[in-house]
C-alpha cells in the first residue's frame with residue numbers, strides 16, 4: 001500500500017508498505033503520467049550529467065526505477081489526471097528524515113526535524129550568488145508578503161553567521177552544542193553553502209559569456225541551482241553532514257515567468273540591501 005510522505009510543488013514523495021526508510025519521488029508536474037515519466041527519465045540523466053560535480057558530490061544516491069502504476073493509483077490525492085502508462089518512472093532514494101524526529105515548519109523555505117540527539121535542518125538557501133544591487137531573496141520575501149527576518153545569503157559572511165543562526169533558531173528548543181557546531185561548520189570554507197555559492201557564481205558567469213543559442217540551457221541550470229534544497233544533519237558525536245536534493249531541470253516554459261518576476265523585483269518600491 002502506498003502513502004504520501006511529503007508534497008513538493010512538482011513532485012510527491014511516496015512510501016510503500018509503511019516503510020518510510022525508502023521513498024519514491026514521483027513527478028506530478030504534468031497531468032499525464034506519460035509526460036511525467038518522460039520528464040523524470042530525462043531528469044535523471046540531467047542530474048547525473050549536467051549538474052556540476054561539486055554539487056553532485058552532495059546528492060543523496062538516487063536510482064531510477066519503474067513501478068506498477070496500480071500501486072500509485074490507489075494513493076489518494078496524487079494530482080495526476082491521466083494514468084496513461086502502465087508503469088511509473090520514479091526516483092528511489094533514502095529518506096533523509098529519520099522516523100523518530102518531529103517536523104517543525106519555520107517559514108516558507110525552512111523546516112526542522114528534531115529527534116533525540118539528532119536535528120535535521122531542511123532549507124532552500126535560494127540565491128547565494130546575486131547580480132543585483134539589492135538582495136533578491138529578501139526583496140522577493142517583501143514582494144510576496146513573507147515575513148522572514150533572516151537571509152541565507154548572509155550566512156556566507158563570517159561576521160553575520162552567529163546573528164543569523166541565533167535568529168533562525170531563536171524560538172526552538174535546540175541544544176547549545178548544536179548551535180556551536182553549526183556556527184563552526186558555517187565558518188569552514190568547505191561548508192555546503194559556500195560550495196553552492198561558488199557553483200552558482202560560476203554558472204552565472206558562464207551564462208553571461210554564453211552564446212545566444214546556449215544561454216537558455218545555462219539559464220535553466222542557473223535557476224535549478226537557486227531552487228535546490230539542503231539537508232544538514234547534526235548529531236552530537238558525529239561531524240555535520242550535508243545533502244542536496246531537488247535538482248530537477250527547470251522547464252523552458254518558465255522563462256517568461258522568470259522575466260516577469262525580474263521586472264516586478266526591479267520596479268518594486270521596498271527593496272532590501274544588506
Ligand SMILES: [Zn+2]
Nearest residue numbers: 135137138151
Ligand atoms: Zn537577503
